Amino acid sequence: MKFSIITVCYNSINTIEHTIQSVLNQTFTDFEYIVVDGGSKDGTVEVLEKYKDRIRYISEKDKGIYDAMNKGLKMAEGEIIGMIGSDDFYPSNDVLEAVSAGFDTYKTDAIYGDKQFVNPDNIDKIVRYWTVGEYKKEYWLKGFMPPHLSFYVKKSCYEKFGNYRTDFTCSADYELMLRMLYKNNVSAHYIPKVLMTMRNGGTSTASWKHRWVANQEDRKAWKVNGLTPKWYTLWWKPLSKIVQLFRDK
Template structure:
């Protein structure tokens, strides 16, 4: 089983080398790595070039993160698609091999795992842990979602049910997973391992303004799929993150 990993980057020179090295260090042999860069001007492109043919990359203007993600998916030749951010890295070199084993064992359409968040200024300090738990479709109505940075799905799902909606700014991952798992009922398996290390922060959590925008986009995700959440569903989604602050693995 070939697995394609995609990174979307823009002016990520400060961290992307660590990201790339963590992907290339994976012990899974059938691995393709694609970087879709948004025409960075800070030295990111030079870093990408320094890895030669170990990675595939393009660097050109895009229409946003989900437009760039779609470019990467269309470039991918793997049976399974996963993503890693340009300032994130894998916690060990067995992540992708464990993902592959899970796909083969359960013959599932998608899998997800857990994430640890670290202090951006001290990568050895874990400040938050997202333990996703076993899948239950009804949990979506309680504000639950799989951790999108460690969500892996068959490329065939994109081809059958569509790609990321490109006019979202921060909830395109949520809409995509909601569509695939809740609406289309694709099979999914929880892998109870830490599959990603992320620097704390992000577009949807960086400020109250961004949180408000994310909440509005979450509501739109249900609406455009002709789905109806409970009245409390989208209030519970950000509140559920509070418990993560008390978990450190």
């Protein structure tokens, strides 16, 4: 079962090589690695060129992060799609091996796992740990969502239910998973393993103002899919992130 791993980036010279190496060092080898660069001018493209024999990449202007992700999906030839950010990295070399085993064992359409956040100046220091837990559809009404970058899903699900909506600026990942898992009942299984490490302070965690915009887009995600959340659903979703700060790291 071939994987397609996709990274989108723009002016990521400080972290992109670490990301690339964490992908290429995986013990599972039946995958292609696609990098969609937005036309970087800081040396990122030179790093990508350095690995051109082991990755596929394009560098051109895009209309935003989700447009870039859709470009990656268009290029993808694997049966399973996974995303990794340009300043993120796999916490161990057996992540894709564990995900592959999950698909083989549970015969599901999607696999997801845990995620950890680290101090960007000291990546050995974990500052937040996201333990997701088993999947139950009704959990969406309690603010549930899988971590986007710890979420792997069959390409056929994108083909059937659509790609990322580019009319969202920061919550198209939430909308896509809501559309697939909650609205269209794509099957999913949780594996209790950290599948992604993210440097704290990325796009989705940038500021309270950004969090407010995300909350409005989360509401829009339910509306565009003709779905009705509970009154507390979209308030509990950001509050659950605060709870993560007090979990054991």
